[in-house]
Amino acid sequence: MRLVRLSYPLFHLFPLHMNFAAISGSLRTTSYNTGLLRAAAGILDGHTVDIIDWSNVPVFNQDNEALGDPPSVADVRARIAAADALIIATPEYNYSFPGGLKNVLDWMSRSAVKPLNEKPVLVIGASGGNYGTVRAQLALRQVLTHMNAHALHRPELLVTQARTKFSDDGTLTDTATLEVFAKVLAAFVDWTTRMNAPVTTT
């Protein structure tokens, strides 16, 4: 018995409208990483990018799980579940990704609905330094592996020296970065198409 993904070439000829959920690892008002998500919404013309505000998600406490999802958690869970794919833009905090983002992912890993299971995920990030969140992205990919998400490995988007590439309000203005980002997003649309293509047996 062979597993075959159907109709893949047709998706290339007639790209479908996609709904991307998007999470920034930073709650900062003028966050570069939230700026990356707004730039993605501009580049992904014809698709939807739903930037999720998770600022009200409480710290996970297993004692309270039996009470069910708090409304903020249910909201994040439902919006990721409804999406064709997820984009995560993460800063680097102390050589890893922020604890607040990990807390959201911990919530998503519990309950019957696990919205990251088999979800196509794009990991991107911007930092002020010269390494462009490479360590944060690697740490995040490790967590996504356990959650059985389908993270795209390449191409990568590692935005270094962010203050030179964003305006003061957190808008991505650097032309070269925007060009690379467009290529990354095209690859992710392709990845999402392939990962979500119907599977049949022969």
Ligand SMILES: Cc1cc2nc3c(=O)[nH]c(=O)nc-3n(C[C@H](O)[C@H](O)[C@H](O)COP(=O)(O)O)c2cc1C
């Ligand atoms: C708690 C904390 C830890 C940080 N650690 C790192 C780090 O390990 N590596 C790095 O490149 N930048 C680090 N930074 C700087 C962030 O990359 C920078 O603040 C970035 O702009 C945060 O992303 P944002 O603009 O989306 O908020 C750290 C910042 C904070 C607040």
